[in-house]
Amino acid sequence: MTALLAVDLPYWAQSLLRVLGGTVAVLLPAGTIVYLFLFKMMSFMQSRLGPMEAGPYGSMQLFAEVGKWLQKEDIAPERADIRVFRAAPLVVLMSTFLLVAVVPFGPDAYFTDFEAGVFYMLAVSSISTLGILMAGWSSANKYSLLGGLRAAGQLIAYELPMVLAVIGVVIQAGSMNLQTIVIKQNSDSIFGWDGLGYPYILTQFVAFLVFMIAVQAELTQTPFDMPIAESELVSGYMTEYSGFRFLIFFIAEFATAGVFAFIASVLFLGGWGVPFAWFGWDDINSVDNWMNFGGPLIMFTKMMVLTGIIMWVRFSYPRFREDQLQRFAWKVLIPVSLVNIMITAIFKVAF
Amino acid sequence: MTDLADRQKLSYIAAQAADARLNVELETEGMTLNLGPQHPATHGTLRIIVRLDGEQVIWAEPSAGYMHRGYEKLTEVRTFPQVTTLVNRIDWLGSFANEVPFILAAEKLMEIEAPPRAQWIRTILFELSRIANVSLFLGDLGVQLGAITPVFMAFRDREYVLNLIESATGGRFHPNFDRIGGLKDDLPEGWITETKQVMKKLRNFCDEIENLLFGNEIFQSRLRGIGVIPAEVAKQYGLSGANLRASGVDWDLRRDQALPLAYDKIDFKVWTHPDGDSFARCWIRLQETREATKIVDQLLDGIPSGPVMAKVPRIIKVPEGEAWVSTENPLGEMGYYVVSKGDLGPFRVKIRSASFNNISIVPWVLRGVYVPDVISILASLYFILGDIDR
Numbered sequence: 001m002t003a004l005l006a007v008d009l010p011y012w013a014q015s016l017l018r019v020l021g022g023t024v025a026v027l028l029p030a031g032t033i034v035y036l037f038l039f040k041m042m043s044f045m046q047s048r049l050g051p052m053e054a055g056p057y058g059s060m061q062l063f064a065e066v067g068k069w070l071q072k073e074d075i076a077p078e079r080a081d082i083r084v085f086r087a088a089p090l091v092v093l094m095s096t097f098l099l100v101a102v103v104p105f106g107p108d109a110y111f112t113d114f115e116a117g118v119f120y121m122l123a124v125s126s127i128s129t130l131g132i133l134m135a136g137w138s139s140a141n142k143y144s145l146l147g148g149l150r151a152a153g154q155l156i157a158y159e160l161p162m163v164l165a166v167i168g169v170v171i172q173a174g175s176m177n178l179q180t181i182v183i184k185q186n187s188d189s190i191f192g193w194d195g196l197g198y199p200y201i202l203t204q205f206v207a208f209l210v211f212m213i214a215v216q217a218e219l220t221q222t223p224f225d226m227p228i229a230e231s232e233l234v235s236g237y238m239t240e241y242s243g244f245r246f247l248i249f250f251i252a253e254f255a256t257a258g259v260f261a262f263i264a265s266v267l268f269l270g271g272w273g274v275p276f277a278w279f280g281w282d283d284i285n286s287v288d289n290w291m292n293f294g295g296p297l298i299m300f301t302k303m304m305v306l307t308g309i310i311m312w313v314r315f316s317y318p319r320f321r322e323d324q325l326q327r328f329a330w331k332v333l334i335p336v337s338l339v340n341i342m343i344t345a346i347f348k349v350a351f
Numbered sequence: 352m353t354d355l356a357d358r359q360k361l362s363y364i365a366a367q368a369a370d371a372r373l374n375v376e377l378e379t380e381g382m383t384l385n386l387g388p389q390h391p392a393t394h395g396t397l398r399i400i401v402r403l404d405g406e407q408v409i410w411a412e413p414s415a416g417y418m419h420r421g422y423e424k425l426t427e428v429r430t431f432p433q434v435t436t437l438v439n440r441i442d443w444l445g446s447f448a449n450e451v452p453f454i455l456a457a458e459k460l461m462e463i464e465a466p467p468r469a470q471w472i473r474t475i476l477f478e479l480s481r482i483a484n485v486s487l488f489l490g491d492l493g494v495q496l497g498a499i500t501p502v503f504m505a506f507r508d509r510e511y512v513l514n515l516i517e518s519a520t521g522g523r524f525h526p527n528f529d530r531i532g533g534l535k536d537d538l539p540e541g542w543i544t545e546t547k548q549v550m551k552k553l554r555n556f557c558d559e560i561e562n563l564l565f566g567n568e569i570f571q572s573r574l575r576g577i578g579v580i581p582a583e584v585a586k587q588y589g590l591s592g593a594n595l596r597a598s599g600v601d602w603d604l605r606r607d608q609a610l611p612l613a614y615d616k617i618d619f620k621v622w623t624h625p626d627g628d629s630f631a632r633c634w635i636r637l638q639e640t641r642e643a644t645k646i647v648d649q650l651l652d653g654i655p656s657g658p659v660m661a662k663v664p665r666i667i668k669v670p671e672g673e674a675w676v677s678t679e680n681p682l683g684e685m686g687y688y689v690v691s692k693g694d695l696g697p698f699r700v701k702i703r704s705a706s707f708n709n710i711s712i713v714p715w716v717l718r719g720v721y722v723p724d725v726i727s728i729l730a731s732l733y734f735i736l737g738d739i740d741r
Contacts, residue, residue, distance in 0.1 A: 046503035142384050146406065146722065222497055223569060231391050231495045232726045318569050319497030321723045322406070 018111055025100045029258025029303055030251050035062050036304070037311035038254070045315050069250075072243035077140045080240065084138035089241065089248035091131030096252050098124040099259045104179045106272050106295030107287040117178040118170055121263060122163050125218065128256065129155040132227065135249075136237035147236025150322055151227035154217060157329040158224075162214035164337035168207040168344045169200050169267045178263075182271035183284050189277070197275035201268040203347075206340045208268045210333050215260045215310065217325070219253065222314040226322050257307050265302035272299045358579065362719035366409050381409060386725065388417045394491070395736025399713065401725065408725060411717035413710050418740040426700040431457050431531060431667050434697065438687075439525040441704055442738040445484030445681040447476045447516065450529040453700075455610060456676040456689040457531050460669045464611050469533040469659040474613040475546075475650050476516065476528065477678075478643045482553060483512045484681035485640045488733050489560045492633055495730035496573055501564055508556040511549040518542060531667055533660035543651050550644040557641045565634065574630035578716050578728035581627055588712040591705050592683025593639060594732060596623045597631035604679035612678075617649040629731035636733070668695060682706050682738055706738035 009017070039061060043050030051058030076085050102117045104110040114120055129152055136148015173181045181200075188198035201208050217224040228236040238249050265271055272295030273287075281287050320328065387398040396417035402410040422441065426434050438453050439446040451473060458464060465473070490505020513523045519538055520526035528535050564570050580590070585598040595602055603621040605614045622638040624631035669691040677686025683705025690699040709732055716732075717725055 042499075046500050047507050048503060142382060146384075150406075222499075225497060226723065229497065229723070231497065232723055234391060315500055317498055318493060318564070318567060318573060319723075320569055321573060321721060323721070324572055 021109075022097060022100055022111060025103070025105070025262075026096055026255045026259070027251070029261075029300070029307075030255035031062055032304070033254045033258055033307050033311070035059060037308060041308070041311060042315050066247065069247040070244055074243045074245060075240075077240050079140040081138035081140070084134050085240075086245070088131050088135035088138060089245045089252070091134060092128045093131075093248050093252040093255075095124055095127035095131065096255045096259055098127065099256070099263070102178060103259065103262045103266060103299075104182055104272060104295075105299055106292040107284055107289075109272075109292045109295055110179060113179055114177065116176050118166055118176040118181075118267075121178070122159070122166065125162075125260075126155070126159060128218075128252070132237050135241070136227075139237070139240040141240050143233045143235075144237050144239050147227045147229070147233045147239070150229075150233075151220065151237060154220070154224060154227060154322065154325060157326055158214045158217035158333075161210050161329060161333035161337050162218065164334060164341060165204075165207040165210040165214065166267060168204045168337070168340050171341065171344045171348050172200060172203065178266050178271075179284075182266055182273050185270045186273035187276045187281075187283065194275060194277035197270055197273070197277070199268065199270040204268060204340070204344070206336060207344075208264070210337045210340070211264060211267070212306070212309070213333060215257075215264065216313060217329070219257050219260065219310070221257070221310055223317040223320055224325055225314075225319050226325065229319065257310055258303055261303040261306035261310070262299060264306050265299060269302050269306075271302075272296065274298065358576065366404070366407055366719035384722075395739075397710070397734070397736055397739060399717075399725075399729070401717065401722075403722065406722045408717050408720050408722070411714050411725070413713045415707070415710070415739050418736050420741065422741045423700055423702055426697055428696065430695040431669055431697065434700070435529055436525070436527050438702070439527055440737055441702065441741055442484065442680065442682055442685070442706075442735050443524060444487055444735060445480035446522075446524055447480040447520070447526045447528065448484075448678070448680045449685065450527070451477055451612075452676045452678045452680075452685055453687045453689070454529045454531055455612075455678070456674040456687045457667075457669055458611070459674040459676060460672050460689065460691055461531065461663075461667075462670075463532050463661050463663065465533045466658050466661055467613075467655045468537075468657045469661075470611050471613045471616075471650055471654045472519075472534055472538060472659065473529065475647055475654075476519065476526070477612070478647050478650070479512055479516055479546075481643045481681040482640055482647075483509055483516065484735075485636050485643075486512070486553065486556065488636055489557075489564075489633075489640065492730055493564055495726050496570060498564065498567075498570075501560060504556065504559060504563075508552060511552055515542070515546055515549055518545075530660065530663075532663035533658070537659050543654070546651060547648060550648055553644045554641060557637060557644075561637060565637065571630060573723075573727055574628065574633060574731065575626075576628050577724050578629045578720065578731065579627050580712060580716055584712070584715065585627070588715065589708040590683070590712060591708065592679065592681075593635040594632055594683065594709050596621065597635045598627035599623055599625045604677060604684060610676070610678065613650055614646075616653065617646060619646050619649075629727055632731040632733070666695070668693065669697070677703065680705055682733065682735060683709055685738075702741055704738045704741055706734035706736075707741075710734050710739060 039050045051061035054060040054064045076082055099121060101111045102114050102121050132151040133148050136144045170176055173184045175181060185199050186197040190198055220227050238246060241249060382403045384401050384403055385398060386401060388396040398414040398417060400412045400414060401408050422437050425437055434453060435450045438449045441449045486505050486509045490502035493501035516526060517523045519542055520528035580598050582598045582600050585595050601621060601623050606621055619642055622635050624635055671691055671693040673690045675686060675688045677684050685705050686703040688701040689697050692698040716728055
């Protein structure tokens, strides 16, 4: 951040910039995903128009919705565990902010350059499970309880294939630092040809698929949406929430989708970078400063493509039953990703 | 068949064992969950009380009556022509089909018969209301299982059928078109060609739903082998309609009884399925929607000319007697037992509606299943609240 502005900022200014950047990095993807995919793409798929009144093509609809939610009364059930009930959405949103802190958006545009970035990312993504479990338990509602328990079982089951899928990338890059993984992908070459860099999706395609399926489950999007399951459990762990607490859950859901898509593009699609050979850069130090502005845009584009796929699946598929979902995680995804790790390791040693 | 019944029995034994275990060993308690009266899966105010061990159902009981409107009693203070307005509201998705058996019962008592053209138009509208009813089921099925897109397709294509019904009868949902001795009006001009085009669209819709839902692996894994009802049990509980045919019982009132309707003039297939599971019930309904479009096409080709109203006195007094007429409605067998004492209105009407009998199997079929299967089984049994509570 400091190099971006080419001046030495005091600590408070840096912190302020980071807070602003973090808020933008969480809210902007969430808003864009909700408008483009949830409002417009879904309407297109279902032969209807979607919001058309607020702003051109309903583009201001989101502000109307947020305004509506902010005006609503903040209701808590009488027998709810009030403190836990109130804290739960914030815990879920906190997990999103903690996740975004480790994502690099440019050569200098990152919040933290963290050596064990992958490890940290996988750790903090589980915090949302805690928040969901808190929401489910404290709501004093049987549907919420069932939803919370389902969420806990599901998220823990899909954490594992996600970790195992990422290990393939970590082995290939030889680093757990997300920034290093990005640079490796953009500076390496395929058999001497460096026109495309070396995005890991080419070698780690299986890991990419497993990762995206696990992300779908972590986000509780449709084939895996039993924690919410509106036709069974009314709204699962969110049933009793209203007003801005529901809004926070809502933002967290879509912001987390955006952040996971950021992480997937960092791990598999080359992150913020363009292939360094295009501009004759040798390493991270020779990367031009404008990449600090271009990088976030590239990341945003990749994020939109990946969330587009996530949402496409969400709008098309019916949902699993939770025993089928567990079976899928333990009997298909985990063996596949274990085999992937083994093959990656063999190739890593051999070449 | 026996294999599936065994599986049902095994799951019941497993549920009993789980119950015993939780009482004796773990000293945990079960949870009683009220599905409804307000619940997104019951499309109305049906309440199902389920006793859960974790997510497994130990015991389930439907509790109907939250929307009881007393139509049987209300008919006693209405004249015969006024009753159709009431019975329209029983199965509100296929309203015209509710009128037909009542009018037929009244005609049977008066010993008159509608002219052939009226009979054919009645049959066409009957099948159109079947399509309007079941096409919504096909879309709603997706929503119950978490796929939100098919329901919009169902609403889109159902609209064509509703427009047809509206242009012929004047009412989209509640036509109130059937009269004792015939129909209120003849068909409007150009209705026949338009209907043929719509039937083509509806067949496309069926193909679309078949590709989108029935071919989906998740959909199949959610419905196959779930909620199996063997033929014997289905008969004992008095199931009718697609629920019964899905258990392999070849029983269809359109074909099996002689009524003054045009079903004997055309040929159509009665679909049955040997499995008796949720998938079979949904599949039967899909095939029946297709079959109904073909029936309508055939009827449109052979529609006779002539009047649509028989000679009926202006003030209708039905002679003393009792009559029972039932037809194969979209949801199953629907019948009216009409008792007349020679007055302007019926003395007593007993309505046998399909859904009320169809949900009587809920306690049997829900034992030992999981909560998500409760929803898919209820969806596949397909009831309409107006048809349960009347």
